[in-house]
Amino acid sequence: MSKEITIYDIANQLKLSPATVSRALNDHPAINEKTKLLVNARATELGYRSNKFASNLRKQKTNTIGVIVPRLNSYIMSTVIAGMEKVANEEGFNLIISQSLESQKKEIANAKTMFSSRVDGLLVSVAFDTDSFEHFLPFMKKKIPLIFFDRIFENSDCPDIVIDNAKAGYEATKHLIEQGRRNIVHITGNLKRNVYSDRLKGYQQALTEQGIPLNQDNVWVTALNLEAGREIAHRIKALANKPDALFIASDLCAVSCIATLKDLKIDIPKDISVVGFNNDPVAQVISPKLTTIHYPAKEMGEMAVKSLINHLKGNMNLDTTTTITLRSELIIRESSLFSRD
Amino acid sequence: MSKEITIYDIANQLKLSPATVSRALNDHPAINEKTKLLVNARATELGYRSNKFASNLRKQKTNTIGVIVPRLNSYIMSTVIAGMEKVANEEGFNLIISQSLESQKKEIANAKTMFSSRVDGLLVSVAFDTDSFEHFLPFMKKKIPLIFFDRIFENSDCPDIVIDNAKAGYEATKHLIEQGRRNIVHITGNLKRNVYSDRLKGYQQALTEQGIPLNQDNVWVTALNLEAGREIAHRIKALANKPDALFIASDLCAVSCIATLKDLKIDIPKDISVVGFNNDPVAQVISPKLTTIHYPAKEMGEMAVKSLINHLKGNMNLDTTTTITLRSELIIRESSLFSRD
DNA sequence: CTGAAAGCGCTTACAG
């Protein structure tokens, strides 16, 4: 193991003080340009690497951002993370990522770990069953910035990054109505979460607007996974009065449902029109191709980290920002198209 | 911002030395049990959290593991990362994750960042086009343990964690031959990478074993993504002498190919049998359901971090381990089944 | 523009 080079080694060789070397390395304005050049050249030559631990200890900052998500291995979340990694990497920040696995208990444990890791800021998308805000209070107390994204904590006073879920739900439903559909079932997840409750609101608004009576039996709360997709299909098959359209709040679930419906000899979109949510790559590879809402996952991840870093650097005050809304978009493919001829 | 509690605060209150407090907190065997209880109680009471930067600076360790993957948002990789996060979290290690986006250039930059972040160990799955090992040499020189997983660097002297890709390729191909298929096209990725070259070897072995002559034109190197799947389908459609089976080294590509083939009125599996690779959830939701190789992604992530931590703790010597092979498995579904009646 | 000095919060070899 070769010895690590420190600023003292550079200082000795150059007959400078460590203070000057430190300032030169950090591009301090008071330092002579020639000195900077000299110091940087020697640093490169010696293979110097700054010790972040010493620096962080001294500066009382960590340059680390914590991220808590329900799961890492969903299309949306892994894409959000990819966007976060990109920006964090560019800005010289590290990400500590953990998953709550949809459990409030694990989320609380994760928050504790983030707290003792002394993250400079925290980005959170909450678990299905999270009720309590308590595990985030230590961050508030210490003025550690906390941003929620995708699944937010409503009325938390924390900034949020979201899409307009109500608008997306409205557009999806309106599109189905425009296809002549009337008996539209909305399949969704835990209504505690804004992403699902807001989509439901949009769905209801579109129906009401078109004079279609709301039917509480047409809202099915499920786990929104592959398994749920299969169960939904069987449940529909058994129904005497079948829906003529489905608006499903997750592509993966929608695709699984479509595949099972086809096995059960129900024709999509002739018998039932389907609209999904997320624009998962899988939406394009099934037959019929899935109409869905494009979710700007990468942009959301980038925006979350950018906002946080801007706040930390003092370029932007998050306290005055409440909500950043990103644009989503209805993408019409074959699964929803229906023409009565 | 409330003041941070340090071991000095605890020491003062308890009339002990900081050294004793430090030892008590770290469960040092020489410390009186009663003292430990006392110290820990007071620490909890005061909301003490250890300063990792001071500790790391002193101990010259970082408790951080670096991970470089081609992409974060593929099913396999996000699942591998999920497994890694689980174990790292349990063991109190942090993960720094970065993506090469399939480019050697970015991979080199990532390795540099990992190096200056002073990771205790590095886990790497290499990019499509990586030729050079040079960017990993600094880790070797500093004896920072380096483990490759999935896409490994052959002949690198580093430990590897893989599945038996040749065996998997062999089983997939043998299964197709058993269905009576003879003209089997293998669709794969960059053959620089073991995952693809080994699957090809298995494919060739199965053909040879069954007395089927190898035909170089039956091996198609592609980007293995959705787009490639569509192109392959069109290419097949235009072929006079069509293959009767496809062995595609990625489910996502296979699913996209199947969907396009169906659009082009080619029946799967009647006209062409298809086997994919990975057991991506998407494999189960298309029609026909995709025969594939189950890839133990979560286990691979867990194993990678476990091995690294064991090595760092001195429980296991990685230098003597060359390769850890995890079990993969052929999962037969409808897309490959063919009976000549 | 540069330097001397203190200190961030911990750990550990040494001493008792």
Place this chain on the structure above:
DNA sequence: CTGAAAGCGCTTACAG
């Protein structure tokens, strides 16, 4: 079983 002391590598208020 406990303590005094040194030091990990940096940054910065103060001085010149």
